[in-house]
Amino acid sequence: MTLRPPVEPMLAQAVESVPGSGVLGELAFEQKFDGYRALLFTPTGTAGRLLVQTRRGTLIQDRFPGLLTAAQQLPAGLVLDGELVVWDQQAGQLSFEALQRRAAARSRTARGLATSLPAYFIAFDILQQDGTELLNDPYRQRRARLETLFATHQLSSPWTLCPMTTHLDKAQEWLESWTDMSGVEGLVVKAMNQPYRTGYRGWYKLRRRNTTEAIIGAITGTLTRPQLLLLGRHDPHNHLRPIGRTTPLRPEAAHLVGGNLTAADPGHPWTGLRFTSAWGSRDVLDVTLVHPDLVAEISADTAVDRGGVYRHPVRFKRLRLDVTVDDVPRLRACPAAAAG
Structure with missing residues (x-):
């Protein structure tokens, strides 16, 4: 046939x-x-x-x-x-x-x-x-x-x-x-x-997966029990740009992250942005903006757009309470305003 x-x-x-x-x-x-x-x-x-x-x-x-x-x-x-x-x-x-x-x-x-x-x-x-x-x-x-x-x-x-x-x-x-x-x-x-x-x-x-760092700029779920982390990095002009999101957090990781999150102050750089559930998707996530001062260590594959946006969800490994947001790698160029 x-x-x-x-x-x-x-x-x-x-x-x-x-x-x-x-x-x-x-x-x-x-x-x-x-x-x-x-x-x-x-x-x-x-x-x-x-x-x-x-x-x-x-x-x-x-x-x-x-x-x-x-x-x-x-x-x-x-x-x-x-x-x-x-x-x-x-x-x-x-x-x-x-x-x-x-x-x-x-x-x-x-x-x-x-x-x-x-x-x-x-x-x-x-x-x-x-x-x-x-x-x-x-x-x-x-x-x-x-x-x-x-x-x-x-x-x-x-x-x-x-x-x-x-x-x-x-x-x-x-x-x-x-x-x-x-x-x-x-x-x-x-x-x-x-x-x-x-x-x-x-x-x-x-x-192939690489270990790196990113800034936590928003979450889904609640401040005490986050489900997903929305991540960002600073561009050459010091603007915080979205680069992707994590897979769902395990309970112990959610407890740890939730214990360190604080609600965003007015004027958060992502105010008014929409975040989608997956790269290329039109389904919008319900997110809560947080104060962007926490650094997450992540494991990510090599599928990254030219602007620095991860096309696949990354994996949260641990909080890096020993480093500041200034230690996080910076973007070489400015990605699109919304992250997938």
């Missing part, structure tokens, strides 16, 4: 460390790129054109004309799973913000952006070849097919083969060194004998 969009991709669950191979068997480690998850479909015959589907099932190929032009490199009846990324030529790095611009562009604008912000498709799985489904094949065989596809057809830009290794030492090197580069945020761990199960969280994602 030929696969047609929409197809639910297989998903990954977040973990803190590499799962043991005792249960999963031999493991494969792929580099995790910070882009848009996408499935790519080539027509099964001479008619039709390339289709690019997002994780949620939307077709977006018209926003990436460079991929349509390069589709002639690909054979018919093919379905690939991968990550869409965009290279910002001016900044000289992969850019999630640039990817958002490309994804929102239409017709003439999309063609114009294709030159300055070229898109690439990083393939990490093959779900169909020559019109034949491969979902029940183990990952080991699908990966071998994918590598052969790239070699046989000499696929080149914008098609890229996702780096993979079965060596833990190599994977740890990637996690420690490659994640210093913009656009690479960790590893995806897969079992070599796994079939592809659509919509199932059967893979594991491990993001």
Whole structure:
């Protein structure tokens, strides 16, 4: 049976460390790129054109004309799973913000952006070849097919083969060194004998996390029992700018933080700002502003916008009562007024 969009991709669950191979068997480690998850479909015959589907099932190929032009490199009846990324030529790095611009562009604008912000498709799985489904094949065989596809057809830009290794030492090197580069945020761990199960969280994602500090500027919940912490940093002009929020606090952490919070004085720098429940969400949080004199030590992944805003919730580790807000790293640029 030929696969047609929409197809639910297989998903990954977040973990803190590499799962043991005792249960999963031999493991494969792929580099995790910070882009848009996408499935790519080539027509099964001479008619039709390339289709690019997002994780949620939307077709977006018209926003990436460079991929349509390069589709002639690909054979018919093919379905690939991968990550869409965009290279910002001016900044000289992969850019999630640039990817958002490309994804929102239409017709003439999309063609114009294709030159300055070229898109690439990083393939990490093959779900169909020559019109034949491969979902029940183990990952080991699908990966071998994918590598052969790239070699046989000499696929080149914008098609890229996702780096993979079965060596833990190599994977740890990637996690420690490659994640210093913009656009690479960790590893995806897969079992070599796994079939592809659509919509199932059967893979594991491990993001590199860094420990740093931020200023507590607002909370959800109450002053005595906060639930989330809204965090900020000073910009070069000494303005306190929102940079993100924590995951829900554990009871002991909430008790500790609540015992040190004080209500905000008039003229708090975030007066009138709205804070959303997640990055890119429109759901507004009910927050209480607090006196911005407490410093939180946090654990955060490397997905940070150019303005310094964390795209994923960070984890609260402890209060740093031994340091002041002047010791907190400053922003290099001013992020947007509201934090996600």
